[in-house]
Amino acid sequence: MIRTFFRHILESFKSLKRNGWMTVSSISAVTITLTLLGVFLLIIMNTVKLAEDMESNVDVSVFITYGTDDEGKEELEEQLKEIPHVKSVSFSSQDDELKRIQEAYGDVWGLFDQDNPLLDVFTVRAEDPEYVKEITEEASTITKYVDKASYGEDLSDKIFGIAQKVRTWGLIGSIILLVVAIFLISNTIRITILSREREIQIMRLVGAKNGYIRWPFFLEGGWIGILGSFIPIALMFFGYEKAFNIINPVLLRSNYTLIEPGTFIIQISILLLGIGFVIGSLGSVISMRRFLKF
Numbered sequence: 001m002i003r004t005f006f007r008h009i010l011e012s013f014k015s016l017k018r019n020g021w022m023t024v025s026s027i028s029a030v031t032i033t034l035t036l037l038g039v040f041l042l043i044i045m046n047t048v049k050l051a052e053d054m055e056s057n058v059d060v061s062v063f064i065t066y067g068t069d070d071e072g073k074e075e076l077e078e079q080l081k082e083i084p085h086v087k088s089v090s091f092s093s094q095d096d097e098l099k100r101i102q103e104a105y106g107d108v109w110g111l112f113d114q115d116n117p118l119l120d121v122f123t124v125r126a127e128d129p130e131y132v133k134e135i136t137e138e139a140s141t142i143t144k145y146v147d148k149a150s151y152g153e154d155l156s157d158k159i160f161g162i163a164q165k166v167r168t169w170g171l172i173g174s175i176i177l178l179v180v181a182i183f184l185i186s187n188t189i190r191i192t193i194l195s196r197e198r199e200i201q202i203m204r205l206v207g208a209k210n211g212y213i214r215w216p217f218f219l220e221g222g223w224i225g226i227l228g229s230f231i232p233i234a235l236m237f238f239g240y241e242k243a244f245n246i247i248n249p250v251l252l253r254s255n256y257t258l259i260e261p262g263t264f265i266i267q268i269s270i271l272l273l274g275i276g277f278v279i280g281s282l283g284s285v286i287s288m289r290r291f292l293k294f
Contacts, residue, residue, distance in 0.1 A: 026224045026280075027227045027228045029228070030224060030225055030229065030276055031228045031229075031231050033178070033228075034228060034229050037174055037178070037232075037275070038268060040170050041170075041271075042236070042268070043166070043170065044166060044170035044171070046258050047166045050251075050256055058129060058132050059123050059125050059126075060124040060136045060139060060151045061121050061122075061123060061124075061151070062076075062121060062122040062123075062146055063119045063120075064076065064119055064121060064122065064146065064147060065146065065147045068120070075145070076122065076142065076144075076146070077089055080122055080124055080139060083135055083138045084131075084138075085131035086124055086125070086126065086127070086135060087125045087126060087127045090125075091123075092123060093120050095116065097119075097121060098116050098118055119147055133151070178279055182283045221280040221281045222277045222280045222281040223280070224280045225276035225277045225278065225280025226273060226277050226280070229273045229275075229276035229277075233269040233272055236268055236269055237265055240261055240265055241261045241265070244258055244261055
């Protein structure tokens with residue numbers, strides 16, 4: 001049994017060498033496919049991560065009606081804390097808000113130092129992002145002291161919508177890439193099988209079982225998938241770390257981060273290696289079933 005298995009492995013390696021350019025063509029197809037797939041996965045997973053960061057950082061801004069005295073602000077704060085699923089409530093004066101905007105947008109807002117048009121605001125943090133909309137609606141009902149309550153819904157909803165589209169279309173694109181790779185490999189293996197059809201017929205005439213004939217081709221497809229995954233894995237290892245070092249410092253300024261390399265890249269690499277072997281072997285199996293009719 002073990003001797004037969006190693007014979008199959010040896011035969012699959014001989015077949016790779018014997019088919020020369022066809023093997024190179026198949027490996028190239030897998031390399032391109034897995035590279036695109038790896039990039040897709042990195043973009044999708046980091047987009048989901050950023051969307052989750054943005055979602056967790058979404059707070060409700062409750063703008064206080066102009067002219068509200070300290071007693072009214074204290075009463076409003078207590079009312080906001082009583083709203084279900086509120087985690088914390090913090091106060092920011094109109095002067096604090098102006099300073100924050102000046103730091104973000106520059107001296108152009110210095111014109112309003114003497115006549116500040118901004119309102120005092122309570123920043124309300126939810127226990128969970130899913131309660132943000134509910135808290136905003138509840139805070140808006142406190143008409144006595146609240147001028148407006150908002151969580152930046154226009155921008156936030158657009159960001160979440162984009163993230164969802166990236167996830168959906170990224171998944172569709174990944175599936176298409178895998179199907180294309182399996183098709184290319186199956187065609188390559190088919191040509192290999194047809195070129196050795198006489199040899200296979202002789203093997204069957206002398207009593208070789210179907211499984212014995214299938215194994216070398218199955219392994220050959222698997223080797224093609226594994227060899228085709230080496231370059232994508234190398235690109236993931238070195239390319240993502242460089243991209244991370246360039247992009248992440250910029251995102252940190254807004255309290256967002258990409259997924260750390262290290263374990264993440266190792267997981268992606270193992271996944272690409274596994275996918276490479278699976279699509280290679282699957283392409284071989286499809287070719288043998290369709291064209292040899294074992």
